[in-house]
Amino acid sequence: MAGDEPITPATQRVRAIDASMRTLAIESLRAIIGILIAFSISWWISGALHLRNGFGGYAGTAALFVVAALVALTLTSGLPIHHALAAQRSEILRQQGLLQAAADGHRFNSDLHTALEMAEHEPDVLQVIGRALDLVSDGPGELLLADASRAHIHQGAASVTNGGPGCGVSTPWSCPAVRRGQILEFADSHALATCPHLQVRKEEVSALCVPVTILGTPSGVLHLTGPPDEPLDAEQRARAEVLAIQTGARLGLLRALVTSEIAATTDSLTGQLNRRSLEEALRRLDNEQIPYAVAFADLDNFKVLNDTHGHAAGDRALRHFSTVTGATVRTGDMVSRFGGEEFLLVYVGCDVTEAAPIVHRLRAALAESVVAAGVPPFTVSIGLADSTYATAAAGIIAYADTALMTAKREGRDRLIIAAKPEQVVDAASWAAG
Numbered sequence: 001m002a003g004d005e006p007i008t009p010a011t012q013r014v015r016a017i018d019a020s021m022r023t024l025a026i027e028s029l030r031a032i033i034g035i036l037i038a039f040s041i042s043w044w045i046s047g048a049l050h051l052r053n054g055f056g057g058y059a060g061t062a063a064l065f066v067v068a069a070l071v072a073l074t075l076t077s078g079l080p081i082h083h084a085l086a087a088q089r090s091e092i093l094r095q096q097g098l099l100q101a102a103a104d105g106h107r108f109n110s111d112l113h114t115a116l117e118m119a120e121h122e123p124d125v126l127q128v129i130g131r132a133l134d135l136v137s138d139g140p141g142e143l144l145l146a147d148a149s150r151a152h153i154h155q156g157a158a159s160v161t162n163g164g165p166g167c168g169v170s171t172p173w174s175c176p177a178v179r180r181g182q183i184l185e186f187a188d189s190h191a192l193a194t195c196p197h198l199q200v201r202k203e204e205v206s207a208l209c210v211p212v213t214i215l216g217t218p219s220g221v222l223h224l225t226g227p228p229d230e231p232l233d234a235e236q237r238a239r240a241e242v243l244a245i246q247t248g249a250r251l252g253l254l255r256a257l258v259t260s261e262i263a264a265t266t267d268s269l270t271g272q273l274n275r276r277s278l279e280e281a282l283r284r285l286d287n288e289q290i291p292y293a294v295a296f297a298d299l300d301n302f303k304v305l306n307d308t309h310g311h312a313a314g315d316r317a318l319r320h321f322s323t324v325t326g327a328t329v330r331t332g333d334m335v336s337r338f339g340g341e342e343f344l345l346v347y348v349g350c351d352v353t354e355a356a357p358i359v360h361r362l363r364a365a366l367a368e369s370v371v372a373a374g375v376p377p378f379t380v381s382i383g384l385a386d387s388t389y390a391t392a393a394a395g396i397i398a399y400a401d402t403a404l405m406t407a408k409r410e411g412r413d414r415l416i417i418a419a420k421p422e423q424v425v426d427a428a429s430w431a432a433g
Contacts, residue, residue: 104235108135109242116250125250129243136239139205139226143247145212146172146219167209167223168197177209178218183241184209188228204228208237210244215252222247267337269315270322278336278344282393285348293355293386294393295345296400297325300379300412302341309376314341320373321366321380328362344397351386352417359384359415379413389421 112132119125126143133141144167169175176195177184186207189198198207205225212220222244224232232240265277273281285292299305299321306314318341325335325345334346345362347355359382370377383403390396403418410416 108239109246112243112246116246119250120254122251122254125247125254129247132243133224136243137208137224137226137232137236139224140166141222141224142166143212144169144175144221144223145251167221168200169221172218172220175209175211175221177221178211181211181213181218183211183237185231185237187231190228206231208232208240210240212244213248215255219248219251270319270337272322272326272343273334273336275336275338275344278334278338278346279393281334282346285346285387286392291349291351291387293347293350293352293384294396294400295347295355295359295415296338296383296385296397296404297321297343297345297380298382298404298408299341300381300408302378305376305378313376316373316375317378320370320375321378324366324369325362328358328365330358344400351388352384355384355386356415356417363413363415381407381412382415383407383418384415385418389418 112128115128115132116125119128129143133143167175172178175197184195186194186198186209188194189201189203189205189207195207195209198205206228207226208224208231210222210224211218212222214220222240224236224240226232265273267274282292299317302314302317305317318337321343322335322337325343329335329345330347332348334348336344336346338344345359347358350358363380363382366380381404383400383406385396385399385403387396389399399418399421403416407414407416
């Protein structure tokens with residue numbers, strides 16, 4: 001449809017030329033008609049007054065014709081041309097305003113997209129949104145996002161310009177805009193058909209509520225308020241909608257990346273680091289020459305537990321040991337499910353004498369909690385070594401594994417510290433051995 005044709009400077013010029021040509025043709029026709037009428041009137045008046053006698057009479061007739069022609073041209077063409085030009089100027093100014101608004105909108109969209117692309121984490125995204133809210137409207141604005149459980153909503157970012165209070169919505173589905181999945185606008189918070197969370201405010205406000213969708217799930221709302229009966233204009237509404245869409249898209253991408261990263265680095269059953277991730281972390285510790293101790297843990301008689309109580313009980317035992325281990329390690333330490341029923345615990349900055357008490361606390365916590373957790377009783381054997389035993393993780397793990405085998409042979413359910421080598425060996429020696 002012609003009405004849907006995008007307005008560009010070229011389109012505007014073509015339309016102006018077309019309008020000018022039409023105006024010129026119409027006004028030319030009017031001018032000719034006006035001149036003919038003026039000639040007829042002046043000729044009739046000169047005849048009635050007997051002015052067509054001699055040079056003076058013809059001069060008077062000509063003067064009368066000129067006056068009549070000027071009056072006729074003014075009435076038939078001059079005033080319409082003036083009004084047409086004034087209307088054309090108004091239309092050009094209106095089109096220029098639309099073009100400027102469109103350019104401002106495109107610039108806002110582009111700048112927002114660029115700023116969000118540079119935001120690497122959710123707090124960075126929220127800072128960008130806080131700044132962008134100032135460019136959407138002059139009134140208070142806030143972004144309310146659901147927490148990880150999607151059961152509660154909280155103020156994630158806000159840019160308040162006049163100190164107005166925020167929205168009191170507590171869950172995503174208690175927000176009408178989120179529940180309906182559509183933009184809602186309220187002219188007066190005290191009107192009958194107004195959001196209940198607006199009606200409880202003491203002051204009267206207008207509001208615009210734009211739902212925010214993250215990874216296909218309604219997860220928050222962009223909430224903007226202003227004076228009553230003064231809703232946001234079309235440009236501000238468009239910016240608010242773009243802000244909500246781009247916010248949901250960027251947060252969705254970051255959360256998807258985090259989810260995929262967690263899936264790639266952790267064990268799906270226990271939630272602890274997988275073997276590959278731990279080996280990479282140990283390589284970093286070796287490269288930076290940071291001391292650490294390694295505890296190699298193996299659940300005792302795990303095959304018997306599986307055969308007797310079933311694999312579901314075995315999975316519960318693995319998860320429970322992982323939970324107890326995670327609760328006893330320090331901040332900065334690492335836990336990994338190394339394979340099957342084997343776990344590797346890394347105590348950063350420790351040697352075997354400093355790590356041994358932590359391991360004993362783990363064994364005591366396991367003994368106290370295993371029955372209450374609804375898991376068949378089980379114990380764990382652990383071998384312990386540290387980075388003074390070898391120059392690389394492979395050698396240290398081998399010493400801890402040797403100590404673990406000793407613990408198994410001596411009756412299980414115990415900690416054995418690996419025998420200290422006479423000299424530290426490097427990774428190449430372990431590979432050759």
